[in-house]
């Protein structure tokens with residue numbers, strides 16, 4: 244029996260996508276309708292104003308809602324406003340939190356959502372998963388896929404490069420995640436959807452192939468990174484879970500969030516986790532090659548550059564296997580403290596420090 248898969252009806256990734264929104268199907272969807280626009284209060288509000296300028300003649304009514312964070316309280320407040328005002332569609336505009344919150348509010352109030360990512364810092368730009376904060380801890384929850392995704396490449400090109408690097412870190416993690424999924428399948432713990440695997444794998448490969456070409460400009464890379472992250476989100480939708488894009492490297496990042504103060508962006512932490520996971524998965528010889536890619540892409544190569552101490556990183560590795568009930572490479576080892584220390588030395592050598600600057604993360 245074939246499987247039903249939820250995917251967006253419209254994907255628009257182009258320069259001047261917002262000024263040209265009137266040429267698209269998204270513009271038709273809102274004809275004579277009420278639209279709730281959810282965004283942060285900083286730079287993303289300017290993008291919201293830009294969207295309002297374009298749609299004001301087409302939509303019947305517009306309601307601007309501020310997403311100040313991704314806590315359950317904020318989600319409940321926004322959901323109440325949406326339920327009182329009955330919009331026909333929600334536009335989520337932002338770099339991360341506003342997108343996640345829009346997806347949750349849309350799912351809970353049964354209103355379709357169109358996302359307008361202003362940065363591509365993770366695969367959340369088009370995925371059936373949202374990260375929210377409950378009791379001061381981040382947690383993931385399943386949500387409906389967005390009905391549309393609109394990415395204006397001119398807006399992306401002006402966002403801090405650190406956010407784009409984080410998105411690429413989240414993309415690269417598909418490789419170690421797929422290795423773990425295969426492992427779980429072989430151990431008889433989980434079914435593996437081969438179509439979802441293929442998509443998640445090809446999403447990374449197409450990006451790396453472009454990166455390996457001699458002549459490639461940053462605009463092409465940015466567009467392909469956005470497309471690859473969207474493909475990753477669709478792979479998750481096919482799989483019915485985050486499995487094709489989240490394995491042991493994500494468990495390490497979750498442990499950094501949960502036990503060590505969540506000091507960096509999700510994709511940055513995942514990139515650090517990939518180095519450790521790949522080593523455990525037996526791909527020792529690739530660590531050096533991956534370091535070269537990391538440098539080319541401006542990714543962090545040492546946990547200290549993200550603000551974590553040696554003790555915290557050790558603790559994160561120790562706690563990682565218990566973060567989710569998910570079979571990964573961690574289940575095939577019993578890592579002693581001595582072994583963890585040895586691997587930390589090999590995977591994050593001293594010369595990998597001080598190559599990465601933590602700046603320019605806020606675009607709310």
Ligand SMILES: [Zn+2]
Pocket residue numbers: 365366413488489493509513
């Ligand atoms: Zn991720």
